[in-house]
Amino acid sequence: MSCDYIQLANPGVQKLHPYQAGKPVSELERELGISDIVKLASNENPLGLSDKVKQAIEKEFKDACRYPDANGHYLKSALAEKFSIETSQITLGNGSNDVLEMIARCFVLPHHEVIFSQHAFCVYPLVSQAIGAILVEVPAKEWGNDLDTMLKAITDKTKMIFVANPNNPTGTWLGEAPLKAFMQKVPKNIIVVMDEAYTEYVTDGSIPHTIDWLSEFENLVVTKTYSKAYGLASLRVGYAVSSEEICGLLNRLRQPFNVNSFALAAGIAALEDHAYLEKAIVVNQNGMEQIKASCKDLGLSFIPSAGNFLTVDYAQNAIPIYEKLLHKGVIVRSVANYQMPNHLRISIGLEFENQRYVDAIAQVL
């Protein structure tokens, strides 16, 4: 007799939908038989790997038959020095998605409530739903986190609150004063996860360094990634910074060897390569202006963004526009699954890549 394995799966898993990634270039090549494709769909760094990172990776090949350092000692030391913290406050992950999942699994049980914003990064409901937790999605305010309404959503079942600053896919951000006031009001038995995947792009002080707040807020966990401004998306390396106590808990359930030796070495080299990061920031600022100028020319509004992407309102169902852009070899991101059917998210690329989008969208509309 055959079995209904869907019914056998955990109830939370039964309700899950797989993560929808940006379309890979190779897939579009296969599907449409076109070449010369630009991908502006996954908020990747368009500069490619820096030479310093490449050299660091090459040095690791000779020992690739060995397990990596399970503690990531040297990378954690480099990060600890950068942020003036202890290595015992850092949890390394296979990308920051890995640490987001660890944090949820560490604290959240099926009867707990997890709060996050409408239009927030989809990994928060994904990791919470997998546990079977109760999802509490709070309506967004001007496309971003509405901290006051999030506070009002707290009940005695609330265990965790996710805040992305800046948020993906909207690019909205929160400054020091509202965030600090929020942290002061959240009860200490509720973990606040501050996802800072894009803060490196914000150099004007409009986003606070919340790692400096850890001594004040023991329930704060800050997550960061190498996938965006540092340009290591495929290597999968990110981390959480927290109190020693929470870090100790996360390390109990962290898979040993979750960060490979290439990623560990690349992470150290990337921290040292200040010129690369500075260039990434400038390329992003210039590209952002280029895409915004196209919006203005075409009379399109967009959500102001502190990230490396701009989410544009086409004032009509954007899926056909997305499809037409694909046929012109330009991959952007639909955000229909974020309850934003009229928007597309454009990752900022190199000048010529942005121009491909600018030219294509003018023809398509």
Ligand SMILES: *Cc1c(COP(=O)(O)O)cnc(C)c1O
């Ligand atoms: C891209 C992104 C991440 C990073 O994911 P990685 O697993 O580190 O590649 C985390 N949070 C948000 C909001 C993001 O957009």
